[in-house]
Amino acid sequence: MATNFSGNAHPWARTIFQAKLEGYRLAMPEHEYVNIKVEIEGDVGLLFFNRPTALNALSSSLMRELVDALTRFEENEKIRCIIITGSDKVFSAGADIKEMSTWNSVEALKQGNLERFDSLRKITKPIIAALSGYALGGGLELAMACDIIVAAEGTKLGQPEINIGVFPGAGGTQRLTRAVGKFKSMDMILTGNTITADEALNRGLVSRVVANELYLSEAKKLAHEIAMKAPLAVKLAKQSILKSFDSPLSEGLEFEHRNFYLIMSSEDKQEGMRAFMEKRKPVYSGR
Ligand code: CAA
Secondary structure, eight states: OOOOOSSSSOHHHHOEEOOOTTTTEEEOOGGGOSSEEEEEETTEEEEEEOOGGGTTOBOHHHHHHHHHHHHHHHHOTTOOEEEEEOOSSOSBOOBOHHHHTTOOHHHHHHHTHHHHHHGGGGOOSOEEEEEOSEEETHHHHHHHTSSEEEEETTOEEEOGGGGGTOOOOSSHHHHHHHHHOHHHHHHHHHHOOEEEHHHHHHTTSOSEEEOGGGHHHHHHHHHHHHHTSOHHHHHHHHHHHHHHHHSOHHHHHHHHHHHHHHHTTSHHHHHHHHHHHTTSOOOOOOO
């Protein structure tokens, strides 16, 4: 069944099925969103930034659409992994400078865009950021709010906000520092200089670097691989890893151990271990 992404009736009249790829790809009606595009490929939800003339700058309306689409992906039981990407030319050049240039503190607070970045934390399914071209400012901050980052080798990553008289405000000072450490984070944020994908990989800022033409196919391959695992185990593993950013080791270990005891009662644990012993592939139900 097609998911209604508009929030309005009537999805059936507008939903377009396309027999592409392995014959199971579903393309959502393109006019539902203006600043993003969404597609579903089997058990993977794909979200593309779609503001080419503004280098996918993250305007308020784009961020609203992003949160809406992610929420619908989260609610769709068939989707087990999510990819956020841009175009070959640019992942995102950051928050929309033209929009922000007219705001004072009160207007910025009213817009609440920074909280929209935080809403990624509520998504329990794994989110892969697939980067190409530029991942700058809020673009890099959004990628860092995802769970896995796949980057094309030509990607330039950076926090250039200091060059326009501000500094990273969508998690950059916190997540970049946790990823690369104090000294590289200070260097990047205080100079605004970019780094290459290879340097980002060496410093633990991205998960994988691939040839330019492969970044999206690699992200899809990875997403489908994760989507085949037991969903509850994936969810609890993600939660447990994220807990390590918010808590001392003892609390994190306790959280992990409880989640592990919890997963022992899942049907998929029985299936996974039985399949191992019977020397066959497991078939997971998500229970
Ligand atoms: N916001 C709004 N518009 C943007 C934009 C942004 N972040 N980045 C690029 N654009 C627009 C440009 O204004 C230009 O529009 P016009 O054609 O109407 O003039 C168009 O996109 C193409 O950009 P360029 O001509 O600059 O393209 P380029 O190839 O010469 O340079 C670039 C590419 C190096 C990425 C350059 O565009 C750039 O430096 N962009 C800004 C990067 C930046 O400072 N990001 C941080 C934003 S602040 C932030 O993110 C705050 C936060 O933490 C939440």
